[in-house]
Amino acid sequence: MEPIKGYLFDLDGTMYAGTEPIHAAVDFVNELEATGFPYLFVTNNASMTQQQVADKLISMGVHVKAERVLTSAMATAHYIEKMSPGATVYMIGEQGLRIALEERGFHVTDEAKADYVVIGLDRHITYEKLAKAAIAIRSGARFISTNGDIAIPTERGLLPGNGALTSVLTVTTEKEPFFIGKPEPVMIDIALEMIGLQKGDVVMVGDNYHTDILFGINGGIRTLHVNSGVHGPAFIQEQEKLPTYMVESLDEWKHEKKG
Numbered sequence: 001m002e003p004i005k006g007y008l009f010d011l012d013g014t015m016y017a018g019t020e021p022i023h024a025a026v027d028f029v030n031e032l033e034a035t036g037f038p039y040l041f042v043t044n045n046a047s048m049t050q051q052q053v054a055d056k057l058i059s060m061g062v063h064v065k066a067e068r069v070l071t072s073a074m075a076t077a078h079y080i081e082k083m084s085p086g087a088t089v090y091m092i093g094e095q096g097l098r099i100a101l102e103e104r105g106f107h108v109t110d111e112a113k114a115d116y117v118v119i120g121l122d123r124h125i126t127y128e129k130l131a132k133a134a135i136a137i138r139s140g141a142r143f144i145s146t147n148g149d150i151a152i153p154t155e156r157g158l159l160p161g162n163g164a165l166t167s168v169l170t171v172t173t174e175k176e177p178f179f180i181g182k183p184e185p186v187m188i189d190i191a192l193e194m195i196g197l198q199k200g201d202v203v204m205v206g207d208n209y210h211t212d213i214l215f216g217i218n219g220g221i222r223t224l225h226v227n228s229g230v231h232g233p234a235f236i237q238e239q240e241k242l243p244t245y246m247v248e249s250l251d252e253w254k255h256e257k258k259g
């Protein structure tokens, strides 16, 4: 195996559980930061801005700067810019998505007429927003969804995720969106560009087989499963394609690496 030159980290279930930091992960990342070792947080969350994600990590004791964060909203804006710079976009989503699009210079319109329709988690979604998006998609707009997460973990339990909201548009327009977030591999290339490494150099660290581990497998990079989140070892061992590595926590990984 080639030496590891960088890490990509999931957030919820990997760095923290809801509002509680996962100390082994916080310590591990702080050590990377202190030694200047490349890493990046890769999140499907499209509602928060890059800075808001960094602030949340900082509040949990992670010494991180905003440029260490890649959200699916940022990746969506990056992707559309590559395909069609200057396109008009109709969006359903929150501040994280709006700012990511505006930072790349896109015209975000309120009209049901646009080159692209982009949907990200929107906790103020209305029938009118869905109606406009549906009209635009039926009129030929390209349909993009920041991520397909069917549910999101909250203090109240699992609530509808962006994949669930996206499904309303899919059903009514009979068009499938192009998904940006994990487990689709789109964010791998953007992440590697941001940290200046190649596929063989990096390891994706995450707790969720369906998103993080398949993201790494689909994108052709190594994966490290941690047992601090949604999927435990028994579930992982049942899968056809296994993660490259699996540990209880990043404390164990640190010790293994040091022999």
Ligand SMILES: [Mg+2]
Pocket (backbone or CB within 6 Å): 010, 011, 012, 013, 014, 206, 207, 208, 229
């Ligand atoms: Mg997770």
